[in-house]
Amino acid sequence: MSKVRTSVEWGFKDILQHFAFLGFKPAQKLQMSNVGTAYAVATILSNCRKCLYGSQTSKYFEVDPPTLEEYLS
Numbered sequence: 001m002s003k004v005r006t007s008v009e010w011g012f013k014d015i016l017q018h019f020a021f022l023g024f025k026p027a028q029k030l031q032m033s034n035v036g037t038a039y040a041v042a043t044i045l046s047n048c049r050k051c052l053y054g055s056q057t058s059k060y061f062e063v064d065p066p067t068l069e070e071y072l073s
């Protein structure tokens with residue numbers, strides 16, 4: 001597996017680790033919950049967390065994440 005693909009999968013793992021309800025398939029019934037919106041919000045919050053604390057991906061590629069102010073502007 002390529003380095004880039006592996007690093008993208010780390011991002012998906014982090015989102016499901018911090019927002020476990022997104023990985024709970026019985027709760028994701030068609031037209032009962034807005035899974036797309038929930039995943040988008042979880043992604044934004046996960047990115048904010050990575051701006052504050054860094055991530056495995058940024059350490060692997062030796063790149064500093066942006067500040068929270070830079071990310072949200």
